[in-house]
Amino acid sequence: MKTSRIWLLIKGELYRLHKYNVLFISILIAIIWGVVLYFVDSVLFNALLPFLILIDATMMSVMYIGSVMFFEKKESTLSSVLVTPVTNQEIILSKIIANTIHNLISTSLIIIAFIFIKQVKINYPLMLIAIILITAVFTGLGLLLSYYQKDFTSMLTNLMILGFALLLPSALYGFNVLKGNAWEYILLLNPVEAASKVIAGGFKGISLDWHYYFSLFYLLIGGLLTYKYLILPKFKDYAVSISGV
Amino acid sequence: MFKVNNLKFKYKNNKEDVIKGISFEIKEGEIFGFLGPSGAGKSTTQKIIIKILEDYQGEIKYKDKDLKEYNNDFYEEIGVSFEMPIHFSKMTAMENINFFLKLYKNNEDVESLMKRVGLWEDRDKLVGEFSKGMKIRLNLVRALLNKPKMLFLDEPTNGLDPTNAMILKDMIREFKNQGGTVFITSHIMADIDQLCDRVAFIVNGEIKEIDSPRNLKIRYGKRVVLVEYKEDGKTLSKEFPLEQIGKNQEFINIVQEKEIETIHSGETTLEDIFIKVTGVKLDNENL
Ligand SMILES: Nc1ncnc2c1ncn2[C@@H]1O[C@H](COP(=O)(O)OP(=O)(O)OP(=O)(O)O)[C@@H](O)[C@H]1O
Ligand SMILES: [Mg+2]
Numbered sequence: 001m002k003t004s005r006i007w008l009l010i011k012g013e014l015y016r017l018h019k020y021n022v023l024f025i026s027i028l029i030a031i032i033w034g035v036v037l038y039f040v041d042s043v044l045f046n047a048l049l050p051f052l053i054l055i056d057a058t059m060m061s062v063m064y065i066g067s068v069m070f071f072e073k074k075e076s077t078l079s080s081v082l083v084t085p086v087t088n089q090e091i092i093l094s095k096i097i098a099n100t101i102h103n104l105i106s107t108s109l110i111i112i113a114f115i116f117i118k119q120v121k122i123n124y125p126l127m128l129i130a131i132i133l134i135t136a137v138f139t140g141l142g143l144l145l146s147y148y149q150k151d152f153t154s155m156l157t158n159l160m161i162l163g164f165a166l167l168l169p170s171a172l173y174g175f176n177v178l179k180g181n182a183w184e185y186i187l188l189l190n191p192v193e194a195a196s197k198v199i200a201g202g203f204k205g206i207s208l209d210w211h212y213y214f215s216l217f218y219l220l221i222g223g224l225l226t227y228k229y230l231i232l233p234k235f236k237d238y239a240v241s242i243s244g245v
Numbered sequence: 246m247f248k249v250n251n252l253k254f255k256y257k258n259n260k261e262d263v264i265k266g267i268s269f270e271i272k273e274g275e276i277f278g279f280l281g282p283s284g285a286g287k288s289t290t291q292k293i294i295i296k297i298l299e300d301y302q303g304e305i306k307y308k309d310k311d312l313k314e315y316n317n318d319f320y321e322e323i324g325v326s327f328e329m330p331i332h333f334s335k336m337t338a339m340e341n342i343n344f345f346l347k348l349y350k351n352n353e354d355v356e357s358l359m360k361r362v363g364l365w366e367d368r369d370k371l372v373g374e375f376s377k378g379m380k381i382r383l384n385l386v387r388a389l390l391n392k393p394k395m396l397f398l399d400e401p402t403n404g405l406d407p408t409n410a411m412i413l414k415d416m417i418r419e420f421k422n423q424g425g426t427v428f429i430t431s432h433i434m435a436d437i438d439q440l441c442d443r444v445a446f447i448v449n450g451e452i453k454e455i456d457s458p459r460n461l462k463i464r465y466g467k468r469v470v471l472v473e474y475k476e477d478g479k480t481l482s483k484e485f486p487l488e489q490i491g492k493n494q495e496f497i498n499i500v501q502e503k504e505i506e507t508i509h510s511g512e513t514t515l516e517d518i519f520i521k522v523t524g525v526k527l528d529n530e531n532l
């Protein structure tokens with residue numbers, strides 16, 4: 001693995017996020033959410049901000065990497081990268097890192113705006129860790145998901161279904177429809193739930209209990225294992241299957 | 246350069262082998278052609294020897310070492326042009342080229358390459374606004390970026406007008422004259438005939454014949470001499486076998502005594518030979 005080459009690839013990815021208007025769209029969405037949050041009262045705001053950060057770092061990460069993958073699929077550009085000295089590992093890492101940087105920018109925009117407008121108490125290092133970790137993990141999951149989707153539309157549809165399925169149990173538990181301690185543990189295995197725990201830790205005044213640490217390491221280790229055993233080894237098959245050239 | 250021995254390949258979703266045990270060699274410094282109809286397995290073979298498709302059977306050696314032992318540095322030495330455009334449409338030609346250029350150790354002079362294929366003026370245009378022919382020409386620039394020792398060209402002139410096709414063929418010849426080796430696939434007979442030192446006929450995943458176009462013509466062509474001459478104010482014509490033509494008294498008499506209008510040796514085209522050898526037509530409108 002060559003650092004200089006990864007850096008070139010990351011720059012290329014970021015440049016294309018800009019050229020293909022993904023960057024513009026994500027900043028636009030951040031602004032829209034900002035405006036919405038500005039007008040809600042403070043009780044709702046305190047509940048909504050963590051939720052928006054969660055959606056941004058999870059679902060939006062999957063969507064952005066999905067759009068990148070399908071742009072490339074349409075233009076067969078991956079074939080052209082495959083016949084360079086670049087390794088698969090470098091290709092994947094550069095995509096994950098570039099998209100993490102990109103999402104960090106849009107999420108930070110929301111947070112920064114509210115530090116000035118509303119009195120939000122953020123634990124900066126922990127929030128930074130939370131966003132980087134969650135975005136990286138979900139970008140990886142998005143990459144994996146995109147290997148198995150025909151086109152962007154089917155990816156979006158499945159993402160909606162998957163997102164709903166992942167959020168529903170947590171919501172039901174929150175509204176006391178699901179009762180009992182067992183659920184508390186089962187739900188922790190849900191990566192979206194784990195992400196929400198880690199984001200909550202990024203706000204001041206939240207005590208960091210074992211749920212937090214469990215979720216943090218769950219995402220970290222789970223992310224690394226998924227990368228090693230699924231995202232990386234399945235990449236070549238995927239790249240070959242779309243190289244209809 | 247490359248030695249391929251008993252190569253077999255099956256796509257995951259297919260039942261049958263697409264490549265059915267082919268063997269051939271690409272010698273250093275030659276232009277080696279793969280000629281065959283659509284679906285014969287030309288692109289598949291190319292994708293195997295450039296290490297994109299991996300689960301093949303048989304043996305492939307590059308410079309006497311098994312292809313599977315090479316890592317990605319293999320690509321420093323080879324240039325690939327695919328059948329279809331492979332560029333980022335929302336970036337300019339130059340942005341595309343510069344992105345790929347930096348991924349290699351060796352860099353070709355881009356300006357002269359782009360000028361050569363006639364794209365220098367359009368270098369700041371988005372590739373999405375390029376015509377099909379322009380994209381194909383950009384593919385060749387892309388393939389030559391890293392000063393490769395070996396070029397793989399999948400249908401390089403497909404979709405080009407005659408002038409640009411000629412420029413591309415000249416560039417391929419120049420590449421060879423500077424010591425490069427070329428593998429080229431095509432179903433356009435003229436390209437193969439004009440460019441290749443040796444050609445393999447591939448049909449249905451099998452190689453039916455390998456030789457130089459010249460030898461193929463000698464072996465399979467009708468070896469005759471056709472003479473048209475004047476006699477009593479009329480034009481007559483007669484065919485003679487090429488063997489022992491100097492001892493053919495009737496031929497000698499005609500040449501000595503009659504007013505000759507034309508003499509041709511019976512040239513069978515490569516396409517005729519292809520049909521004769523494989524029993525299959527190349528079925529292509531470009532012929
Ligand atoms: N990705 C794939 N999955 C399954 N079968 C494939 C795939 N790609 C090609 N094939 C099959 O393999 C055979 C050979 O295809 P290939 O693309 O190598 O032909 P070709 O000689 O390059 O044809 P053309 O002149 O049309 O480019 C065809 O029967 C084709 O249907
Ligand atoms: Mg082909």
